[in-house]
Amino acid sequence: MLKLFKPVFYVCGLLSLMMAAMLLLPTTLGWFHQDSETHAFLVSAGISFIAGVFLIAAFRPRKFSLGPRQLYLLTCCSWALLSVIGALPLIFGHDHIRFTDAVFESVSGITTTGSTILTGLEYMPHSLLLWRALLQWIGGLGVIGMAVSILPFLHVGGMRLFQTESSDWSDKSLPRLADLARSLFLVYMLITTGCILGYWINGMNLFDAISHALTTVSTGGFATDDRSMGRFGPAILWVSVLFMLLGALPFVMFIRLLTQPSLKVFLDQQVRGFLLIVAVLTLIMTLYLIGQDIYGPFEALTQAAFNIVSVITTTGFASTDYTLWGGFSLAFFFFVTFIGGCSGSTSGGMKVFRFQLSFMFLIRQIKLLVHPRGIFSIRYNGKEVEDDIIFSAVAFSFLFFMVLVFTTMVLALTGLDFVTSITGAATALTNVGPGLGDIIGPAGNFAPLSDTAKWVLSFAMLLGRLELLSIMVLFSGVFWRG
Template sequence: MLALFKPVLFVCGVLAMSMAAFMLVPAVYSMAVDDHEAMAFFSGCGWSAGIGLVLLMSNRSRDFTLNARQLYLLTSLSWLMLSFFSALPLTLTDHPLTLTDAVFEAVSGITTTGSTVMSGLHDTPPSLLLWRSMLQWIGGIGVIGMAVSILPFLRVGGMRLFQTESSDWSDKSLPRFQHLARSLVAVYLGMTLLCTLSYWFAGMTAFDAINHAMTTVSTGGYATDDASMGRFDNTILWIATLFMMLGGMPFTIFIRLVSRPSLRVFRDDQIKGFVLIVIVLVGVLFLQQWLTTDREPFEILTQAAFNIVSVITTTGFASEDYTLWGSFAMALFFFVTFIGGCSGSTSGGMKIFRFQLSWLFLRDQMRKLVHPRGFFVVRYNRKPITDDIMGSAVAFSFLFFVVLTLTTLALAATGLDVLTSLTGAATALTNVGPGLGDIIGPAGNFASLPDSSKWILSLAMILGRLELLTLVVLLSPVFWRG
């Protein structure tokens, strides 16, 4: 058993030290603006670095390898650990959050969910706002790295459909992985910088531009004001819409685009499906609002496009309280919550490719009913779909709705109403952010929920971010007997 944990804890030590280093950024910024919160970050840095150092020194090994069981353990344990470390500064401020609220806020940040228990953000020390944004930005690059390197090796997630090379962690593949990691970081940094400049040129302050760029590209949704994006004009909303769309696409596509510029990279079936679904949903919502309200058409289009893209990419920004747009809009946004972006993006949700695979599977079954003796090959991205990929998609979908049901019932057992329980469970598992209703809707937050509800939602956010199976496998007896 010690052999199972030793390399995992070593990597966790590295991650703890990395998180400690990130805490120095808001600490230095706090000193620069004199918002009296520097000590909270220095203290959090000290605790994280100290624990990280202990893990590093006590688990060093010359032969460092990670097998599949250890990767499952590392993936789950690292996200749980980073969530608690990132909560430390929030409990040590001059106006500290409770442990429950701090963990909830940190989990929501690191998983790029965007649900919040904080209000009065315009009066919140800027270093704390910067830390919230940084958590989502860190979580975003972590999500991409996990999606393209670890989950495919564990046969979880969808990037196996889009890769031409193996994602194993053998010595032979290490240079390839290091090159991929550097390319992902470069693209992620470049997109964040471009988004920052776009916001700044459009009229945001430098502070708002930096914070919102980090939470836009990471499809996280944290803002620097309680009004979220509602205090900005249409130009900024369209910029946000564009970068949320980009954040919802596979980042490996952008690497290929940079290395070999060609628009043919966008012929990817997943991207085409993603763009088509967004266009249809925006068109439907625009038409419904245009026929039932007297607002200006361009204003309707802007609000419809921004909020649909925000929800489908699981960003969670809000420019208006769309629950006031009528029953049709509420129902539409509820179902859009489940879709999500592309595999290999910073988005959460069930992912576009699973819906596409389900449709291909359904179409194949209908053809077999008509032609029982026929032989049909199901293809995706011009490649045959193997049974294990199809089985993985079916297993995920089944597990998702089982966990959604259990989470909804657990929240209802804490005293929440049905709408809050159902949409709270959905928004946590899909990492969207706001739910529906007066309490956790776009105009509310999660502060008034019981502590027990917040812990349930925190676990659900991590479950959703790890694509469910990664964490659920740890709870199965076969994992510990293997």
């Protein structure tokens, strides 16, 4: 058993050292502003550093290698570790946030969900606000790396459809993985820098521009004010729309665009499908807002585009309380919650490609009913899709809705009403952020929920972020007997 865990704990040690270094950024900012959280960040950095050194020293393997079972363990252990470390500044901070609330906030940050238990954000120290933004930025980068290298290799939820030469964990492929990691980090930094400049040029102060850029590109949704993005004008909202969309597109596409500049990269079937869905949904909601005389044409387009892109990319920003737009709006945003962005992006949700595969599978089944002896293949991006990829995507979808039902029932048992229970479960599993209703809606907060509900939602956020199967496989006896 130790042989199974040894390289996993070693990598967790490296991640702990990385988090210690990241904690020094808000520590420095806190020292500069002489705010009350500086000591908490310094203590947290020290704990993370000591834990990292211990794990590396105690579990350093003679020959480093990771098999499929260890990758499952690493995926789960690393995200759990980052969540605990992320909670430390909140626990040791001046306000002494309770352990459950601190872990909930940290899990929400590292999974780029954006649900929060904090209020009065505009009065909080800048160091704490920066840390919340950094958690989401780190989580977004981790999501991309996991989606393009680990999950395709593990055949999770149809992800093998996007397997590249770097989605291979054999020794000969490690140099390619290192090159991929550097390229992803470079692209991530470039888009984040562009977002910072876009916000700053259009009127945000530098701190707000940096904080919001970190949570926009990571499609996280943590803001520096309880009003989220509602305090900013149309120009900033449109900048946010642009960079939320960029965050929801496959980052491998941007790498190809840098190495081989060509507009052909935008012909990707998943990208075209995603952008078409966004355009159609925005048009529908814009016409609805104009028809209901809620906004004028331009403001209707701005509010519809911003809030739809925020939900479909699973960012979770809000410019207004869209639940006040009527019953159609409630149903509309509830179903949009499930869609998500593209595979290999920072966004959560079920991902567009699974809807596309399911639709093509449905069409094939209809054709087979008419022509039972016919042979009909499913092609995606010009390549024939193997049946095991279809089966994996269908299994993921079935598991997703089973977990959604179970989580909803558990939340209802804690005393929550049906709307709060089902939208809370949905927003956690899809990593969107706000739910619907008076409690956890766009104008609400997760603080009133019971500790039990917060732990359930924290686990659901991790499940959704790790594509469900990566965690569920650990609960099977065959995994531990393997």
